[in-house]
Amino acid sequence: MLYLAIRHLVNRPHQTILTFIGLILGAAGYIVFSGLQIGYSDYVVDRLVNVDAYVRISPRDSIINDDTFKDIFFPGTAVRWIRPPSGRVYNSYLSNIQGWFERLKAEPDVVAYSPQLIREVIFSNGKFSYPVRLVGINTATQRKVTNMERDIVEGSLEDISRGDSLVLIGRDLMKRLGAHQFGTVNVINPDGSVYQAKIVSVYHTGIKEIDYRFAYSSLSTVQKITRSPGEISSIVVRLADVNASAATATRWQLLSSDKVESWDQSKEDIRVTLKTQGIVRNATTFTIMLIIAFGIYNILNMVVNQKKREIAILRSLGFSERETIFLFLVQGIILGMGGGLFGMLVGGVACHYIEQIKIGVGSGHMPMSWDTAIYLKAFSIVLISSIIASFLPARNAGRLSPIEIIRWSA
Amino acid sequence: MNAIDCIGLMKSFGDPPTEVLRSISFSVKEGEFVAITGRSGSGKSTLLYVMSGLDDPTAGEARLFGENIHGLEKNRLHRFRNLRMGFVFQFHYLIPELTALDNILMPARKYRREKEKRPRALDFLSQFELEHCTAKYPSQMSGGEQQRVAVARALLMEPDILFADEPTGNLDSVNGEKVLRIFEKINREHRTTIMLVTHEMDFAARAAREIHLMDGRIVYDRAQGGVLNGAGR
Numbered sequence: 001m002l003y004l005a006i007r008h009l010v011n012r013p014h015q016t017i018l019t020f021i022g023l024i025l026g027a028a029g030y031i032v033f034s035g036l037q038i039g040y041s042d043y044v045v046d047r048l049v050n051v052d053a054y055v056r057i058s059p060r061d062s063i064i065n066d067d068t069f070k071d072i073f074f075p076g077t078a079v080r081w082i083r084p085p086s087g088r089v090y091n092s093y094l095s096n097i098q099g100w101f102e103r104l105k106a107e108p109d110v111v112a113y114s115p116q117l118i119r120e121v122i123f124s125n126g127k128f129s130y131p132v133r134l135v136g137i138n139t140a141t142q143r144k145v146t147n148m149e150r151d152i153v154e155g156s157l158e159d160i161s162r163g164d165s166l167v168l169i170g171r172d173l174m175k176r177l178g179a180h181q182f183g184t185v186n187v188i189n190p191d192g193s194v195y196q197a198k199i200v201s202v203y204h205t206g207i208k209e210i211d212y213r214f215a216y217s218s219l220s221t222v223q224k225i226t227r228s229p230g231e232i233s234s235i236v237v238r239l240a241d242v243n244a245s246a247a248t249a250t251r252w253q254l255l256s257s258d259k260v261e262s263w264d265q266s267k268e269d270i271r272v273t274l275k276t277q278g279i280v281r282n283a284t285t286f287t288i289m290l291i292i293a294f295g296i297y298n299i300l301n302m303v304v305n306q307k308k309r310e311i312a313i314l315r316s317l318g319f320s321e322r323e324t325i326f327l328f329l330v331q332g333i334i335l336g337m338g339g340g341l342f343g344m345l346v347g348g349v350a351c352h353y354i355e356q357i358k359i360g361v362g363s364g365h366m367p368m369s370w371d372t373a374i375y376l377k378a379f380s381i382v383l384i385s386s387i388i389a390s391f392l393p394a395r396n397a398g399r400l401s402p403i404e405i406i407r408w409s410a
Numbered sequence: 411m412n413a414i415d416c417i418g419l420m421k422s423f424g425d426p427p428t429e430v431l432r433s434i435s436f437s438v439k440e441g442e443f444v445a446i447t448g449r450s451g452s453g454k455s456t457l458l459y460v461m462s463g464l465d466d467p468t469a470g471e472a473r474l475f476g477e478n479i480h481g482l483e484k485n486r487l488h489r490f491r492n493l494r495m496g497f498v499f500q501f502h503y504l505i506p507e508l509t510a511l512d513n514i515l516m517p518a519r520k521y522r523r524e525k526e527k528r529p530r531a532l533d534f535l536s537q538f539e540l541e542h543c544t545a546k547y548p549s550q551m552s553g554g555e556q557q558r559v560a561v562a563r564a565l566l567m568e569p570d571i572l573f574a575d576e577p578t579g580n581l582d583s584v585n586g587e588k589v590l591r592i593f594e595k596i597n598r599e600h601r602t603t604i605m606l607v608t609h610e611m612d613f614a615a616r617a618a619r620e621i622h623l624m625d626g627r628i629v630y631d632r633a634q635g636g637v638l639n640g641a642g643r
């Protein structure tokens with residue numbers, strides 16, 4: 001039957017080739033589309049994770065209201081305020097750092113974590129001065145949590161831990177300050193005190209909000225400059241699975257009064273964008289499946305109608321209903337497999353060329369995902385829709401009564 | 411053992427039912443060559459389909475070599491058809507995608523015996539003057555050649571019974587004669603039982619036995635000495 005199925009396909013080359021092209025385009029289209037979308041979202045996620053880590057634990061600013069003082073001044077009595085308390089408590093440090101460290105160490109999903117001290121300062125050089133968010137990091141652990149090392153263009157991350165008052169700064173900010181590598185800049189504290197820091201390394205992410213705003217130094221340097229000895233203002237965490245970030249953050253949030261946020265929770269707009277993309281991708285998948293299925297269904301239905309006499313004779317030769325179904329089903333499977341395989345190839349080649357297209361951000365060319373899951377999914381989509389679409393005509397062929405056909409076509 | 415036993419076969423179509431076969435009973439011994447004749451619409455084809463198991467009877471039983479063909483489990487019926495029955499129809503029903511040789515070998519593919527049967531297929535091609543057609547497709551052959559390929563296909567698995575429904579109906583007398591010669595030879599040499607529905611008086615006369623139908627009844631059976639219970643004549 002397989003032999004006959006192949007002969008069938010070979011003997012209607014136009015239909016076969018057209019169906020084939022349809023399937024290839026379906027698979028390749030899905031691959032290019034998903035590759036670009038996932039490539040883009042990976043790129044965005046990567047960028048965000050780069051600066052923000054998967055999960056960030058930071059102090060919570062609490063709002064003061066009636067409840068804040070409940071049972072404090074007059075325990076057990078209902079208190080009515082003439083003027084209710086209001087305001088905001090600024091917490092610049094975490095509640096229980098040691099507790100956090102122990103928990104993070106015990107969590108199996110945690111790949112790495114690193115303490116940070118973040119302070120707002122002003123960098124100045126000559127007549128130029130700009131506000132900068134100075135992040136004190138532990139280079140040894142920080143490099144395991146974020147991918148920031150990748151963006152370093154001069155020097156290295158390690159360099160800032162090789163001494164005191166050494167900073168890593170964005171190339172854009174450095175140019176804006178009129179400074180250069182191994183030069184010094186002034187770091188001005190909110191209280192007015194001034195320190196000198198030496199630029200030892202330079203990074204460039206391509207994202208202006210980061211490149212102009214963030215500078216890094218060792219934890220001890222930032223603690224010293226901002227006069228906050230021993231202080232830590234946040235912990236950044238890397239998990240085994242980036243997609244588990246939100247769920248993990250939510251879980252930890254229940255355990256502590258500190259603020260625990262995943263990269264996507266802190267960036268609502270991005271999260272919505274990525275989610276929308278996911279929906280569009282699924283809708284596209286569905287559409288592709290529908291088109292493929294419809295095409296194959298139509299063609300095989302027509303073929304079954306044309307082949308009624310042969311189906312009848314096959315039955316009279318002792319071939320069973322099931323073998324008849326197989327004859328047509330296998331044609332769908334062959335088309336689906338071939339179309340899927342070539343589609344993966346064509347999709348891969350197309351992705352390769354699209355990736356070469358130069359754009360101005362990030363690595364300088366189109367972000368493209370090479371995730372094998374995309375290719376497997378494209379293959380399965382094509383194969384599964386082919387099988388489903390060929391099953392109906394095949395079953396109809398199996399149900400044909402040979403005797404009716406022989407009687408009426410004689 | 412008898413090759414065929416038909417016991418009270420009835421077949422009616424539609425609603426209200428029109429009876430096409432009215433209680434047909436007869437037996438055919440192994441190796442007999444039986445011609446089934448009768449006017450158009452007398453039920454010849456219907457009888458052939460019902461007794462070969464292609465169609466179900468409304469009542470009655472058809473036994474092939476003692477097996478109630480309509481009571482067989484599906485897969486056994488398919489196996490029985492593949493290995494022990496051959497069919498030839500008025501129209502050849504060759505598969506246009508396959509060459510003459512592959513068409514003949516088609517029944518052997520059910521049990522992947524095409525290699526084993528190949529010499530036999532080639533032998534048929536030469537016996538039936540079809541050697542020049544071996545690699546030709548049906549569309550490249552004449553009607554007579556196509557029909558002989560169909561006969562070869564029906565005979566490939568060395569069936570015990572060959573059912574033929576007007577196999578010469580579409581052929582001129584020369585080609586019709588060729589097909590009939592094949593039937594006679596197979597019947598003589600392999601003792602294949604042959605049930606041949608035909609319009610040709612000449613062919614019917616050459617058969618060892620003739621069963622004549624009229625309005626769904628057997629009115630004449632030559633093997634049993636002529637007119638049956640006087641009915642219809």
Ligand SMILES: Nc1ncnc2c1ncn2[C@@H]1O[C@H](COP(=O)(O)OP(=O)(O)OP(=O)(O)O)[C@@H](O)[C@H]1O
Nearest residue numbers: 407423424430448449450451452453454455456457
């Ligand atoms: N599926 C069916 N539904 C209704 N009536 C049918 C059906 N098949 C056959 N008949 C009727 O049964 C009768 C016998 O048909 P059958 O084909 O057996 O005749 P036949 O003897 O083979 O005729 P011919 O020599 O023309 O082939 C005819 O009157 C035909 O119209």
Ligand SMILES: [Mg+2]
Nearest residue numbers: 454455456575
């Ligand atoms: Mg007929």
